[in-house]
Amino acid sequence: MADRPPLAVGLDLGSAHSRCIILGIDDGRLRYRGHGEVASTGWHKSRLADPQALTACVQAAVRRAEFEAKVVVDAMVVGIGGASVDGHDVRGLYEFGRPRAITIEDMAYAVERAENVRLEEDRMILQLFPQDFTLDGRAGKRYPRGATCSRLEANVHIATVSEQEHGSILTAVQQASYAVEETIFEPVGAAYAAVSRDDRDRGVALLDIGMHSSELIVFDGEAVLLARSIPISADHFTRDAAVGLTLQYDDAERLKIEYGCAILGLTADNSYIELPSPDGRAMREAPRKQLNEILEARAEELFIHVGSELVTIRMDQKLLEGVVLSGGGALLNGMCDMAERVLNCPARNALPGGILDLPEELSSPAWTTAAGLAKYSAKLKTNRGAKRKAPGLMGMLFR
Numbered sequence: 205m206a207d208r209p210p211l212a213v214g215l216d217l218g219s220a221h222s223r224c225i226i227l228g229i230d231d232g233r234l235r236y237r238g239h240g241e242v243a244s245t246g247w248h249k250s251r252l253a254d255p256q257a258l259t260a261c262v263q264a265a266v267r268r269a270e271f272e273a274k275v276v277v278d279a280m281v282v283g284i285g286g287a288s289v290d291g292h293d294v295r296g297l298y299e300f301g302r303p304r305a306i307t308i309e310d311m312a313y314a315v316e317r318a319e320n321v322r323l324e325e326d327r328m329i330l331q332l333f334p335q336d337f338t339l340d341g342r343a344g345k346r347y348p349r350g351a352t353c354s355r356l357e358a359n360v361h362i363a364t365v366s367e368q369e370h371g372s373i374l375t376a377v378q379q380a381s382y383a384v385e386e387t388i389f390e391p392v393g394a395a396y397a398a399v400s401r402d403d404r405d406r407g408v409a410l411l412d413i414g415m416h417s418s419e420l421i422v423f424d425g426e427a428v429l430l431a432r433s434i435p436i437s438a439d440h441f442t443r444d445a446a447v448g449l450t451l452q453y454d455d456a457e458r459l460k461i462e463y464g465c466a467i468l469g470l471t472a473d474n475s476y477i478e479l480p481s482p483d484g485r486a487m488r489e490a491p492r493k494q495l496n497e498i499l500e501a502r503a504e505e506l507f508i509h510v511g512s513e514l515v516t517i518r519m520d521q522k523l524l525e526g527v528v529l530s531g532g533g534a535l536l537n538g539m540c541d542m543a544e545r546v547l548n549c550p551a552r553n554a555l556p557g558g559i560l561d562l563p564e565e566l567s568s569p570a571w572t573t574a575a576g577l578a579k580y581s582a583k584l585k586t587n588r589g590a591k592r593k594a595p596g597l598m599g600m601l602f603r
Contacts, residue, residue, distance in 0.1 A: 210585055211237070213269075213280035214393065214577025215262065217373065219247035220415035220438075220532065222261040223574040224269040225566070226277060227559060229582050235560040237275060239574070240268025246376075250286035250417035250437075252369055255376040262380040279383035281581040283573055284330055284373065285390035286417045288366040291432040293335075294321045296358040303354045311337065311349065314358035321362070328367040331389050333428035335359045346425065363389045363431040385584055389431055390414075390573050391421035394530040396583075397576030398554035399423070408525035410554060411510060411543075412573060413533025415439050420510060422519055429517045436506045438533030441499055448498040449490055455480040465496045466503035466538035467545070503539060507546035514547070526550030534569040 212227040212234065222244045226237040242264040246257030270276055296318030298310060315334050323329070337345045339353035348356075370387065377384050391412045399408055404423040411434070412419045418434040445464070446456035459479075465471045473493035481488055510527070514520040526549040529539055534553055543551035555567050556575035566575065 211273075211275060211277055212578050212582035212585060213266075213277045214574045214579070214581055215266065215280045215282045215377070216390065216393070216574040216577060217244070217258065217262070217282065218414050218532075219244055219250050219286070219417070221570075222265040223571060224265040224280070225571070225574045225578045226269045226273045226275065227578045227582060229585060232586070233560060234558060234579060234582055236562045236566075238269045238271070238273025239563075239566060239571075240265040240270075240272070242268070247416070249439075250414070250433075251288065252372050252376075255372050255379075258373070258376040259379045262377050262382065266380070266382065277382070279385045280377075281385050281393070281577045281584070282373065282377055282387050283390035283393050283577050284365055284370060284387045285412065285414065285419045285433070286369075287433050287435070288369050289330065289363055289389060289419060289431075289433045290365075291361055291363050291430055292321075294318045294360050294362055296320075296360060298356045298358075300354045300356070303352050306339075306348050306351050306353065306356060308349055310356055311358065314356045315360055318358055318360040318362070323364060326367050327364045328370060330363045330365040330370070330387065331392065331431070333361040333363070333431065335361055335427040335429065346427070361428050361431060385581055388577070388580060389419065389421065390577075391419045391431070391530070393576035393580055394554055394573040395421060395423070395528075395576065396579050397556040397558070397572050398528055398530065403525040403528075406524040407519060407522045409510070409514065409519070409523055409527045411527055411529055411531075411534075412554075413438055413506075413529060413531040413539075415532060418506070418531070418533065420513060422514065422517060422523075424519065424522070429519060430513060432513070434506070434509055434513070436502070436509060438531070438536075441502050441533070441536065444498050444502050445495060449479055449495065451479060459495060460499065460536065463492055463495060464499050464536055466499050466536050466542045468493065468496055468500055470538050470541065471496065499536065500538075500542070503536075503542040504546060507543050510543075511547050520547075523547070523549045526552070528552055528554045530554035530569045530572040532570045 209228045209230045216223045246254035296314045298314040338357040409422045422430040476489045479488040540551040554572040
C-alpha cells in the first residue's frame with residue numbers, strides 16, 4: 205500500500221471561535237482536506253480563564269476537521285495572540301577578537317545571543333525575528349556573509365508572551381490528545397497565507413482583528429520591524445454600538461454585522477433600522493447613520509493607533525503594499541476604506557492563497573490565520589533539517 209501524503213494542520217484558538225484546517229502535502233503542493241469550527245469557551249477577553257473548556261473546544265474543532273477529511277491527526281501548529289503578546293528590539297553581540305570573514309554560523313550565533321536578553325517575570329520569547337546586522341559599528345547589513353569584521357551585532361525583534369498562559373494553552377491542546385509542533389504569533393500565520401515575498405520586499409503591515417484582541421506585524425523585506433498586540437478589537441465596536449443605541453450586547457453584534465459600516469457614505473445612511481426592545485416594550489427605530497457614526501469613530505481610533513505604531517518604526521510613509529486586514533473584525537464593511545483614509549496607503553483584506561481545492565467559504569479574512577498556520581505546518585515538515593533560529597528565518601518561513 206502506498207504511503208499516504210503527510211498532513212499539515214493549523215489551529216487558530218480565537219476567543220470567539222476555534223478554527224482548524226487540515227491540508228494534505230502532495231508533491232510539494234498543498235491540498236485542502238477538511239476544516240472544523242466551534243464557538244470558543246474558556247476565555248475571558250483575550251486571556252485564558254478555563255483550560256478545560258479550551259481542551260473541549262480543541263477536541264470539537266479538530267474532530268470536525270478530521271471527520272470531514274476522513275483522517276486522524278496527531279500534531280498541529282498553534283497560533284498564539286492576545287493582549288499578553290508584546291514586541292521588543294534586542295541585540296546579540298559576537299566579538300571575534302580579530303577581523304575575519306563572517307560565516308552563516310557566526311550570524312546564527314549572534315542571533316542566538318539575542319535570546320539571552322533579560323525578560324520580565326512570567327515572560328518568554330514566542331518568536332525571534334532577525335532584522336539586520338551591524339559590523340564594527342556599520343549598521344544596516346541584511347546578509348553580511350563573507351564580509352570582514354571583528355565585532356558582529358545581530359539586530360533582532362522578539363515577540364514575547366506570558367509564560368504561564370503559553371504553558372496553559374499548550375497543556376490544553378495536549379490534554380485533547382494532540383501534540384504541538386510549534387507555537388507562532390498569529391499574524392505570522394495570517395501573513396504566511398496572504399502576504400507574498402514581493403509584498404514584504406515593498407513594505408507591508410498585517411493587522412489581525414479578532415473579537416477580543418488585535419495583533420500587528422510589519423515587514424520591511426524579510427525583516428520584521430514590529431510584532432505586538434493592539435488594545436482595540438472587534439469587541440470594542442460592538443460595545444460602542446450597545447451603549448450608543450441602548451442595546452443588549454448580542455443585539456448590537458447582530459446589527460453591526462447586518463447593517464454596520466466603518467465609514468459613512470458607503471451605505472444607505474438615510475435609512476432606518478429596527479432596534480430590538482425587551483419584551484413588553486414597543487419596537488424602536490434609529491437612523492442607520494447613527495450606528496455607522498459610532499462604528500466609524502472606533503475604526504478611526506483603531507487605525508490612528510496603528511499609524512502611531514508605524515511612526516515609531518519610521519514606516520508610516522513606506523508601506524508601498526499598504527496594510528492587509530485579517531480576522532473576523534476585518535469583515536465589517538468599510539474597514540479597508542477607513543484604513544486607507546487614516547494611514548494614507550493601500551488596504552485590502554487578507555485572503556488565504558496557495559491551497560488547492562480550498563472551499564469558497566474559507567476564502568475569508570476570518571479563516572486566513574488557520575490556513576496560514578496549516579501552511580506553516582507544511583513548511584516545517586518539508587524543512588525538517590532547517591534551523592528555525594538561523595538568520596534566514598523569515599526566508600525559510602515564507603519562500
